[in-house]
Amino acid sequence: MRRSMLFPPLLALLPAALANDKAAPPTTGNPQGAQYIAALPSGSVSGSVVASSTFNGTGVNLQISLSGLPGQGGPFQYHIHENPVAPHGSCSSVGEHVDPYRVGDLVPCDQNKPQDCQVGDLSGKHGLVNTTNYASNYIDKYVSTAVDSPAFVGNRSLVVHYSNKTIITCANFTMEGMPAPAGNVSDDTLSPPAASPAPAVSSAGNSSSSPTALVLSDAAGPTSKTSTLSGSAAMSSSRIATGLGPANVSTSSTSAAQSPAEA
Structure with a gap:
């Protein structure tokens, strides 16, 4: 009798415990002055994401600049993926979203509860892209510029997707002052940019x-x-090393609609 009275309350506490295990903690102690830049290669879609430490080391300031997105296939998503772009140049090497707390993507990200989203799901936490030219600046509390953090951006990649998850373009995050790898490509092709x-x-x-x-x-x-x-x-x-800053963004929309690639 006593055992049966205790068992249901324990079951009721189990989902809450699991939810707490998946919540991402805010990152603190990010090194002051650290900055990582993912500059998209030249192509129909261009732009960059700049990740910089905040003045107090809590969270990371993100500057997003995208232009030339297709007229169809949105709303578009952009994420931090767990692997860098491979030297052969294919965006298929980037792996899954950065997700050190095993949230998964079965449940959509809720912007009101960013701590329960995948760390790398930037557009899920801060808004999908519904235009051909997009710019935003915000602080993400759960991304890190500290090398020893599971939420570190420096050895990762930026990936831009159609709404059906097909990859549009990708780029590696590199430390300011370091050249971007030759593997940065557009439209998931194998041809590196010409020097x-x-x-x-x-x-x-x-x-x-x-x-x-x-x-x-x-x-x-x-x-x-x-x-x-x-x-x-x-x-x-x-x-002088070039290509460190965000790409110049055109304020004009694309003139021709582009259909999504086959998934």
Whole structure:
């Protein structure tokens, strides 16, 4: 009798215990000044996601910039996936969403309970993309820039999807100041982006007059400023690492609708 009276209350507590096990804790102690950038490769869809430590080390500030999304196939989703893009360039190597607390995706993410969502489900926690050009800036309390955290973004990838989960494009998160891997591709193809030729040098040691575009950054983070140099200044510019800041985003919508790829 006594055993039968205790057993139902224990069963009632079990679902709550399981739910607490799946809740993601806010990340703290993120290193000040740490920044990781996923710059999408050039293609029909462009943009970037910049993940930066907050001033107090709690959570991560995310700057989202996407442009050229298809006119059909939305609303679009974007996630942090557990694996980087492989050197051969296929987005199929990225694995599942970052989900260190085993939430799974059987239950849709509730924006009112982000702690119960998959850590990498950024669009689930902060809103799907319903336009061809999208920009947003928010703090995600459950992502981390600390290397030893299970929610670390630095060794992961950004993936943009159609609503049916078909991959549109992907890119690796890289630390500011490091070149993006050659494996960043668009539309899940195997062709890496072509390298830009180095400026020609004349016999007098001066470079050719072809202009060189630079993406500038400052202490506050990358900017969209572009500077055009020529002559000997262009020669010096070849020493500067490019591609660190968010891609310039066009404010115009796509002119032609694009149908989703086959799942």
